[in-house]
Amino acid sequence: MTTTDSTARADQPRHRVRRLRLHSQHQAIVVMRADCHVCRAEGFASRSQVLVANGRRQVQATLFQIEGESMLALDEIGLSETAWDLLGVAEGDEVRVSHPPAMDSLADVRRRIYGNRLDTTAFSEIVRDVVAGRYTDVHLAAFLTASAALPLDEEETVSLTRAMVNVGDRLRWDAAIVVDKHCIGGLPGNRTTPIVVAIVAANGLVMPKTSSRAITSPAGTADMMETLAPVDLDIATLRRVVEAEGGCIAWGGAVHLSPADDIFVRVERELDIDTEGQLIASVLSKKIAAGSTHVVIDIPVGATAKVRGKDVADRLAERMTAVAARFNLAARCLQTDGSQPVGRGIGPALEAFDVLSVLHNKSDAPDDLRQRAVTLAGAALEIGGKASQGSGAALALSTLAGGAAWKKFEAICEAQGGLRTPPQARHVYPLVAPRAGRIVHIDNRKLARLAKLAGAPGAKAAGVFMEVRLGDDVDRGQPLFHVHAETPGELAYALDYAARAGDIMIVGS
Amino acid sequence: MTTTDSTARADQPRHRVRRLRLHSQHQAIVVMRADCHVCRAEGFASRSQVLVANGRRQVQATLFQIEGESMLALDEIGLSETAWDLLGVAEGDEVRVSHPPAMDSLADVRRRIYGNRLDTTAFSEIVRDVVAGRYTDVHLAAFLTASAALPLDEEETVSLTRAMVNVGDRLRWDAAIVVDKHCIGGLPGNRTTPIVVAIVAANGLVMPKTSSRAITSPAGTADMMETLAPVDLDIATLRRVVEAEGGCIAWGGAVHLSPADDIFVRVERELDIDTEGQLIASVLSKKIAAGSTHVVIDIPVGATAKVRGKDVADRLAERMTAVAARFNLAARCLQTDGSQPVGRGIGPALEAFDVLSVLHNKSDAPDDLRQRAVTLAGAALEIGGKASQGSGAALALSTLAGGAAWKKFEAICEAQGGLRTPPQARHVYPLVAPRAGRIVHIDNRKLARLAKLAGAPGAKAAGVFMEVRLGDDVDRGQPLFHVHAETPGELAYALDYAARAGDIMIVGS
Structure with missing residues (x-):
């Protein structure tokens, strides 16, 4: 948001901001009267892109116009929550509205549409403009479609990954080895994360895990974990928890790792397309930004899973490992059964009870969840140097069976703000x-x-x-x-x- | 809008509609309280696609959510003008909001992204969903990008053209020969249309011309013409004018010829991409729907024009002519000078004065405008069978010089509702x-x-x-x-x- 405001002038008419409390995801939206002087003079139409500036900050937004006086006065401009937050204004503050500057990175998107490959600089500029909120849905969809029609090659995937890392926050840790895990495509109930973190951290490795909340599913890992402990940790708290216990299971929203990813994922979901290059850049940019050195990647394979066959999984694993290596990130990909849900619960608290029963070694604990967690934790212990090749799963199982995993999980929850009992439905x-x-x-x-x-x-x-x-x-x-x-x-x-x-x-x- | 509403139920909570007077171009938008029962129960988020039904009609819309009571009550739903018009509701009417049915044509868009060519059925279903307002900007941009990354071949261009014709109104005329003209890419001031129509109709050919208003330019042909006569004609009036005078110069907005075109053009403009296939389908679908049998196409070529070189113009002309022939439409393409504006005026009335001075054979009339009009009218007279090959321009010029063109223009204006004197600026x-x-x-x-x-x-x-x-x-x-x-x-x-x-x-x- 540091672009020079080249078109707004000191004598230009001002608008007073009004907070609409309108949610619009990442898109900044503003509403103005069609008959206001600025709309008429600048030739703005509904869905024009406009630049809104308040002297300190500026935001590019999509304009919708209204007629009549019921919502806004002639000199008022309504702001969506995204626009409101980005501008940092208070009710009634004055802003100026003008044409946004030309966006050069769209020329690279057009070149990509017409079959030319892009270099690191081009990807950097595209991703920077995306994160600055300057890409409309039309622009985003064109970029992603072009990257699907002519799939990203390895160099382009590396460039995109790097660009996505560079526009967000980055975490750095003192440990030489920082372990992470990721699952490609959520299976309902597949809540291995808390169990894996507990086992891995109990064995002395550092595993600062951040997870997402549900977007379209009944629960994300962060939603589930929140029924057991606070997950909304700021960076200082997260760092303190990891320093004390070696691991955490926090919500990723407080740290802005690879913010472009959320934007791309939303559009990919709307198109219902998955491309290998975007998927790899999405996964690895978050891991690299989180400061990980080693990552275990769970690839469920099944007819209704994201990855439907072994051939696709093999190729994905190969490219994923190769791109990760370019960032000094050691990746190990595991293909797992993706044919049915994992565990018994679907929903935050119900999934938490499954996790607790595994950690407590209950006799009726879901065996599929336990097995998957042990397999993934075993792989993490092996690549992290705590177990020799082939002996990781046994170490993971004994860490679980001996109670050390539960003890570590309890300590992590306490450090995050206190272990809680998940609620039961009435x-x-x-x-x-x-x-x-x-x-x-x-x-x-x-x-x-x-x-x-x-x-x-x-x-x-x-x-x-x-x-x-x-x-x-x-x-x-x-x-x-x-x-x-x-x-x-x-x-x-x-x-x-x-x-x-x-x-x-x-x-x- | 005839999809069966499969998910709404009789006992589902209802919302009362409220007209927001919000303009959003073709996109239907609705605003609901995030805390209303339907949003919570259906899991709607901001920018979800929703189906709004009132028993008689239904519309698919993009949902934006608001917090708080300032704009809407809990059981109210705010409608943009597009949603309001499509539903045909009155203030306070009850509607039900539910998930829209799955959209099968997106599978074809995805197949096209991944390099498969589409058949006539696929294009028909895509265009039908587009015109029904079911495609979001993301879907539209993906379809258009895929058609640019792997350009439409001739068969696909024919299929797309046919699909675009079939979803709109169609005009039919008694005459065996119906002439039309089109200019690819507006040059400022290039107002040949009224002059060409007058010359062609004066020679006894039928030329029912509909034109657009300005979207991003200072004047469209309809804006210019409106300073000389009413242009907002319903179909009955348009038909009466053409039957009486052989020609008209009307605004196309009252007849819905190729409604998909306006939607595609908006997105193409936002992307700033022009593809040959889309351009041909755009131009020809409107001409075919208008009932034309012969069309003259002006292709200005110049460094700052839409078509920049002779090679591109040659290929475009060849494909355009071939596709037109598949619909029994005879097309003749003329390459003209696109290096600078035409005439002296830029703006509706100022351009009208240029047109009048040419029709009046004034000595200071802009010669470039006269020459272009004579060339295009000559080509129309030749393909319409009123002049032999090579003699059309001479006939056009004499029709103009002898006053017959002005007489015809005056009669057309009178038939459209009366000749007006364009206003002069103060x-x-x-x-x-x-x-x-x-x-x-x-x-x-x-x-x-x-x-x-x-x-x-x-x-x-x-x-x-x-x-x-x-x-x-x-x-x-x-x-x-x-x-x-x-x-x-x-x-x-x-x-x-x-x-x-x-x-x-x-x-x-």
Whole structure:
């Protein structure tokens, strides 16, 4: 936001800002009267890009125009939350609105569309403009589409990764080895992170893990972890926790690692495209910015997972490892089973109970979650030099079985602000098998939607608790899963969906 | 808008509509409280796509969420003008908001991104969803970028053209020959259309011409023509004018010919990309939908024109002619000089005076405008069978010189609702040569901006009137051009821009 404001002038008419409390994700939006002097004189139309400046800061925003006096006076400009925050204004402050300067990096996007490869400088300038909020959805989609139509090669992937690292915060740690983990494409209930961090840190390695909140799923790792301890840590607290305990499980929102990634991911989700180059830059830029030296990458492979076949997973792992090496980051990719959900809970608190039962070595703890966590922690212990090749999983299992992992987890939670007991839902309702038979199909997408309709992740205790897995035999009337909700209204809403959604599970004969 | 509403239910909570008078171009936008029951239960976030239904009609819209009660009550939903018009609601009407159905055509867009060519069915479904307002900017940009990265081949261009024709209105005429003209890329002041229509119709051919209003320029043909006669004709009136006089010069907004085109053009402009396939489909779909059988296409070629070289113009002309032939449309492409503006006026009324002076055979009429009009009209008379090959221009010139063109133009204006005298600006100010010398450079972009700042096209009399052309010799203090404005404020605003914009014209020594 340091561009020189070349077009605004001292004698130009001013507007008074008005906070609309309008949420628009990363896009800065402003609303002005179509009949105001500046709109008329500058020839602004709805959806014009405009530059709003208050003398100290400036922001590029998308303009929407209104008619009539009901929302704004002629000299008022309404600001979305993003615009409001970026400008740092107070109600009634004066701003000037003008044409934004030309954006040179779009010429590189156009060159890329027409089949030319880009160099490091071009990627840097594109990513800088993206993070400055100067790219509209149209520009973002064009850049990402061009990178899919002609896939990024290895050099371009390195350039994009570097550009994404450079525009955000960077963490640095004193330790020579800093371990991280990442899972490509969320499987419902796949909450290995807290268990892996506990095992790895209990063995003396440094693992400062930051995770995301749910965007479209019923729970992100940060949402789940928040039911067990505070996760909204500022950088100083996060550093203190890691120095004391060797690990943390925090929300990544307080540190701005690779801020371009969130913007790209939103657009990729809207397009429903995944490209290898973008995926690698997305994963590695966050790890590099977080100061990691070693990373274990979980690649679930399955028909309904993000990665659908072994050939794709092999190629992804190879390119991922090669690009990581260019940044002195040692990556190990593990292909895991992506054919069905992990554990029993779907929703923040219900997933936390799964994690606790594994850490507590409960006899009824979900074995698939335990196995996955042990495999990933084992790989981390091996690349981190705490176990020889092939012996990591055994060390991880003994760390878990002996109670050291739980002790470390407890200490991390205390350091983050205190261990909490996850809430339990007040309204629990079973959905039962319509007939006896074997479970032959589970629709993960419908289960996730059901958990969200029941209130997850906003309502921490809400979600779905699985009573069966693929291949189980059930009797007629036996519960298939329970819906958990915090209010009767949300329970009713979820059950209504369950009644009309078609088969969520299929009981074969 | 006839999709079955599969997810809304009779018992679902309703919202009362509120008209925001918010302009958002083609994008339907709705605003809801983030804390309303539907947003929470359905898991809607800001920028979610939602389906708004009122029992009779439904519209897919982009949701923005607000906090607090200042704008909306908990059960109110604010509608942009596009959403309001598409739903056809009245203040306080009840609607239901739900998830939109899956959009299958996006799978084709993704296939196209990954290098697969699309068939007629795929293009039809994409264009149908685009016109139904179901494509976000992200989807639109991805489709257009994919069509640029791997250019449309001839079959795809035919398929896209057909799809664009089929989703809009279509005009049919009794005449066997229906003539049209089109100019690729507007040169400032290039107002040949009214002159060409007058000459062609005076020779007995049918030429029902619809034109656009300015979007980013100081005047569109419809803006200019409106200073001479009403142009906002409904289809019945348009048909009556053409039946009586053989031609019209109307605004195209009342007939929805190729509505997808306006949407694609907006996004292409934002990306600043022009692709041959899209350009051909854009031009031809409107001509085919208008019921034309013969079309003359003006391709200005010049360093600052849309088409920059003869090789590109040759290839474009060849493909354009071939695709047109597939729809039984005979196209003739003419390459013309695109190196400087045409005529003397820039702005609706000032351009109208140029047109009138040519039609009146005034001695000081701009010769470049006359020559271009005669060339294009000559080509139209030749392809329309009214003149033999090579003799069209002579016939056109004699139609003009003998007064028949003016007589026809006058009759068309009367039929459209009455000939008007264009307004004259009350505030006219010269900008003069800083020294003696020869005009070596004219910045068309700055002249267009200046005309807009002076009030064009909203203020009909406003704009710029050129007193010199490239190559002219001027004395110190001699006017280079006059700025015309309707108010002192707009004049001051334009002159202020002129003072700080740098060289608008360069006087060489």
